[in-house]
Amino acid sequence: MDRALEPGNVGERELLLAWLAFHRDALAYKCDGLSAEQMVSASASPSDLSLLGLVRHMTEMERVYLVHALAGGELRFAYCSDTTPDADIAGLEPAMSAASVDLWLRERAHADQLLSRAGSLDSAAAGNDYTVRWNLIKVIQEYARHNGHADIIRQRIDGATGE
Numbered sequence: 001m002d003r004a005l006e007p008g009n010v011g012e013r014e015l016l017l018a019w020l021a022f023h024r025d026a027l028a029y030k031c032d033g034l035s036a037e038q039m040v041s042a043s044a045s046p047s048d049l050s051l052l053g054l055v056r057h058m059t060e061m062e063r064v065y066l067v068h069a070l071a072g073g074e075l076r077f078a079y080c081s082d083t084t085p086d087a088d089i090a091g092l093e094p095a096m097s098a099a100s101v102d103l104w105l106r107e108r109a110h111a112d113q114l115l116s117r118a119g120s121l122d123s124a125a126a127g128n129d130y131t132v133r134w135n136l137i138k139v140i141q142e143y144a145r146h147n148g149h150a151d152i153i154r155q156r157i158d159g160a161t162g163e
Helices: 012-031 051-071 094-117 132-158
Strands: none
Touching (some): 012 132, 051 094, 051 132
């Protein structure tokens, strides 16, 4: 799998986009080569957290803080709702794997299109009261935080380590 490298010393916009690509690829790498059953393997009881749960959670983060934030309009969650707030992580089945990964990749592509058209990082986002910069950093920190979880989950599945 070709992966984005850690960014060098570049301008702020390029730096933030490079870190986003790096962390997206890190999560994809942790999922690479796993079966649908392995993707829903919970990390440690009593936690429901799995690699598929992380993919679905990051789909929600991409949607809320990039797609919705940059495009505006009505916010529609991919998985969660008022009655099922943890549907991105809880109750997952192997049969959900392929469609969930596909939606994650589509959401990322949509976010990338919107980011390419976004004005200044200081611009107010259309879907919330924060700047483009704030929303971008929010998603990067979500990936960084959850990629630590992904490291542990993957190691528990098959012993694989590394970014």
